[in-house]
Amino acid sequence: MTALAPRARHRAERAVVFGAGTWGTAFAAVLCDAGTPTTLWARREELAGAINDKHENLDYLPGVRLPDGLLATHDPAEAASDATFVVLAVPSQTLRVNLAAWTGLLPADALLVSLMKGIELGTTKRMSEVIAEVADVPAQRVAVLSGPNLAKEIAEKQPAAAVVACDDEDAAAAFQTSCTTPYFRPYTNTDVVGTEIGGAAKNVIAIAVGMAEGMGLGDNSKASLITRGLAETARLGTALGANPMTFAGLAGLGDLVATCGSPLSRNHSVGVQLGQGRPLHDIQQPMRMVAEGVKSSESILELATKHDVPVPIIEHVVKVVRGELTPSQVLRALMSRDLKSERLDA
Amino acid sequence: MTALAPRARHRAERAVVFGAGTWGTAFAAVLCDAGTPTTLWARREELAGAINDKHENLDYLPGVRLPDGLLATHDPAEAASDATFVVLAVPSQTLRVNLAAWTGLLPADALLVSLMKGIELGTTKRMSEVIAEVADVPAQRVAVLSGPNLAKEIAEKQPAAAVVACDDEDAAAAFQTSCTTPYFRPYTNTDVVGTEIGGAAKNVIAIAVGMAEGMGLGDNSKASLITRGLAETARLGTALGANPMTFAGLAGLGDLVATCGSPLSRNHSVGVQLGQGRPLHDIQQPMRMVAEGVKSSESILELATKHDVPVPIIEHVVKVVRGELTPSQVLRALMSRDLKSERLDA
Numbered sequence: 001m002t003a004l005a006p007r008a009r010h011r012a013e014r015a016v017v018f019g020a021g022t023w024g025t026a027f028a029a030v031l032c033d034a035g036t037p038t039t040l041w042a043r044r045e046e047l048a049g050a051i052n053d054k055h056e057n058l059d060y061l062p063g064v065r066l067p068d069g070l071l072a073t074h075d076p077a078e079a080a081s082d083a084t085f086v087v088l089a090v091p092s093q094t095l096r097v098n099l100a101a102w103t104g105l106l107p108a109d110a111l112l113v114s115l116m117k118g119i120e121l122g123t124t125k126r127m128s129e130v131i132a133e134v135a136d137v138p139a140q141r142v143a144v145l146s147g148p149n150l151a152k153e154i155a156e157k158q159p160a161a162a163v164v165a166c167d168d169e170d171a172a173a174a175f176q177t178s179c180t181t182p183y184f185r186p187y188t189n190t191d192v193v194g195t196e197i198g199g200a201a202k203n204v205i206a207i208a209v210g211m212a213e214g215m216g217l218g219d220n221s222k223a224s225l226i227t228r229g230l231a232e233t234a235r236l237g238t239a240l241g242a243n244p245m246t247f248a249g250l251a252g253l254g255d256l257v258a259t260c261g262s263p264l265s266r267n268h269s270v271g272v273q274l275g276q277g278r279p280l281h282d283i284q285q286p287m288r289m290v291a292e293g294v295k296s297s298e299s300i301l302e303l304a305t306k307h308d309v310p311v312p313i314i315e316h317v318v319k320v321v322r323g324e325l326t327p328s329q330v331l332r333a334l335m336s337r338d339l340k341s342e343r344l345d346a
Numbered sequence: 347m348t349a350l351a352p353r354a355r356h357r358a359e360r361a362v363v364f365g366a367g368t369w370g371t372a373f374a375a376v377l378c379d380a381g382t383p384t385t386l387w388a389r390r391e392e393l394a395g396a397i398n399d400k401h402e403n404l405d406y407l408p409g410v411r412l413p414d415g416l417l418a419t420h421d422p423a424e425a426a427s428d429a430t431f432v433v434l435a436v437p438s439q440t441l442r443v444n445l446a447a448w449t450g451l452l453p454a455d456a457l458l459v460s461l462m463k464g465i466e467l468g469t470t471k472r473m474s475e476v477i478a479e480v481a482d483v484p485a486q487r488v489a490v491l492s493g494p495n496l497a498k499e500i501a502e503k504q505p506a507a508a509v510v511a512c513d514d515e516d517a518a519a520a521f522q523t524s525c526t527t528p529y530f531r532p533y534t535n536t537d538v539v540g541t542e543i544g545g546a547a548k549n550v551i552a553i554a555v556g557m558a559e560g561m562g563l564g565d566n567s568k569a570s571l572i573t574r575g576l577a578e579t580a581r582l583g584t585a586l587g588a589n590p591m592t593f594a595g596l597a598g599l600g601d602l603v604a605t606c607g608s609p610l611s612r613n614h615s616v617g618v619q620l621g622q623g624r625p626l627h628d629i630q631q632p633m634r635m636v637a638e639g640v641k642s643s644e645s646i647l648e649l650a651t652k653h654d655v656p657v658p659i660i661e662h663v664v665k666v667v668r669g670e671l672t673p674s675q676v677l678r679a680l681m682s683r684d685l686k687s688e689r690l691d692a
Contacts, residue, residue, distance in 0.1 A: 160567065227494070231594065
């Protein structure tokens with residue numbers, strides 16, 4: 001991870017953000033605020049039109065005034081033309097299908113940047129792997145952005161830091177420059193695997209912490225779950241080749257703590273409602289936005305099983321999501337089983 | 347850190363807890379619930395009498411029914427006689443004076459256990475060092491207990507885990523047995539330095555996180571402060587000989603997250619009020635209980651300076667406590683300066 005250094009900006013740099021959900025919209029505003037001409041692609045023509053007319057995304061980020069320079073479109077060809085940075089912010093499990101429709105439109109030398117935090121069901125691939133495969137580009141052309149970045153707080157221009165990870169440090173530095181503002185400070189890092197595993201697993205751990213909260217447990221129990229959740233995330237990431245120190249940083253501990261502390265997190269909120277005894281389908285129905293952790297819990301468990309890494313908290317979240325155990329059975333199991341096996345030095 | 351193993355209990359095991367504040371009282375109840383005959387020493391005769399009469403500590407833990415078997419006394423000789431475990435839970439900066447008055451009363455082979463989280467002003471000694479020096483016992487006779495242990499939640503018997511650290515693993519295991527209950531699970535560890543530094547520094551980091559909260563900043567900023575605060579704590583601890591992994595565990599990350607998340611923490615609450623612009627002397631006056639972090643911030647900074655370890659967050663808390671900087675000046679400084687220097691791999 002290198003310090004932030006001012007860097008000459010190419011005149012032609014331009015970004016497109018595919019996906020006008022909460023984070024895609026908030027991050028498009030960051031790019032504009034950093035001086036990068038940016039287009040936001042929305043699936044629905046009405047939403048793109050409304051963003052252009054009102055400078056507000058009433059569906060996903062109501063109450064936040066978007067930069068005047070931010071243009072929205074529902075035409076992917078128009079959005080992608082001349083883009084130096086192609087930022088992908090669609091639901092993880094739809095990435096493959098969406099990206100396949102866009103690959104012919106993307107400039108040949110663009111850097112593809114993932115804002116997504118999930119693991120693909122069926123393939124257990126990380127988002128950057130799906131991107132490299134579908135777009136048929138080398139890993140050096142794919143970056144990921146992660147960190148303690150609750151979208152609504154960033155849209156309100158509250159101070160936040162993030163990690164831009166890419167095998168190609170120059171590419172990471174170029175993207176870093178394109179999205180640095182006085183309130184948003186990204187750092188570069190070459191640990192793509194650790195950055196993505198930290199981001200994907202924290203959504204699942206946040207569900208577990210939310211369940212404890214929904215059951216009325218306090219900060220001692222929640223802090224123990226966060227501690228042991230980060231330990232199992234680091235164990236999985238390290239088995240996949242990540243640098244263990246990534247999990248002590250912004251994309252590991254930082255992102256996990258922000259998510260578990262916030263009422264703004266959908267994953268945390270799903271967990272709270274599960275802990276209060278509501279069935280999953282009742283919770284998800286009225287949610288316009290996807291709780292990534294619900295789907296990713298299955299794929300992360302599959303990934304961990306393939307690599308023989310025990311992830312007891314994630315495994316128990318899967319059992320609740322499947323309806324095999326209740327949250328109180330799970331917390332009882334974790335409090336006896338996992339505590340027994342905890343080793344600080346393992 | 348070893349797994350919890352059932353252990354034969356000596357028939358004569360008996361504990362005394364010196365200090366009937368919130369944590370001393372709550373922990374005395376844990377010992378009783380674990381089946382260890384326990385006496386609670388209170389400075390004031392009225393408080394000891396009220397605890398014996400009402401089975402409640404109205405001053406420090408109102409609303410919590412204490413075990414019938416818990417005896418309180420204000421006579422230190424009566425309290426200490428025949429104790430196998432002498433548990434010390436007085437304000438950190440009063441430990442030296444208090445303990446000096448009791449040393450003649452303590453059984454020769456007792457294990458002295460610190461519940462305190464602070465660094466002595468003037469000497470920059472950890473609590474276990476002060477104990478060994480004043481009681482004139484080897485380090486093997488001194489243990490420390492730490493972890494995500496908000497006293498009120500433990501008094502309500504909510505599930506919590508903790509760390510018992512001692513150079514002598516058998517001594518740690520004996521004390522572990524004496525305080526294990528279905529809701530309180532201690533683990534043993536031989537890293538006394540890391541356990542104590544984690545506990546002392548987190549009170550100061552919690553003040554910084556509280557300041558951010560009091561200024562209206564959200565979970566992204568708080569999570570960044572927690573991440574970087576733990577990194578500087580680990581840097582200091584490692585320089586003093588601690589195992590860096592201790593900071594990723596219950597006595598590091600776990601304790602820090604519980605404290606920073608909780609409205610029950612005095613240190614966190616002092617920070618929130620500082621962040622809202624109240625001067626320190628206005629905050630401390632009505633507080634019956636001490637916010638350890640206010641005093642320890644100075645001694646931890648002195649310790650870090652002695653060992654040439656940069657601790658920017660702790661240093662800035664000291665400047666606010668001294669009235670040299672306002673919380674908003676401090677957060678501005680941290681957001682520019684510290685972010686620039688952050689290295690995940692450092």
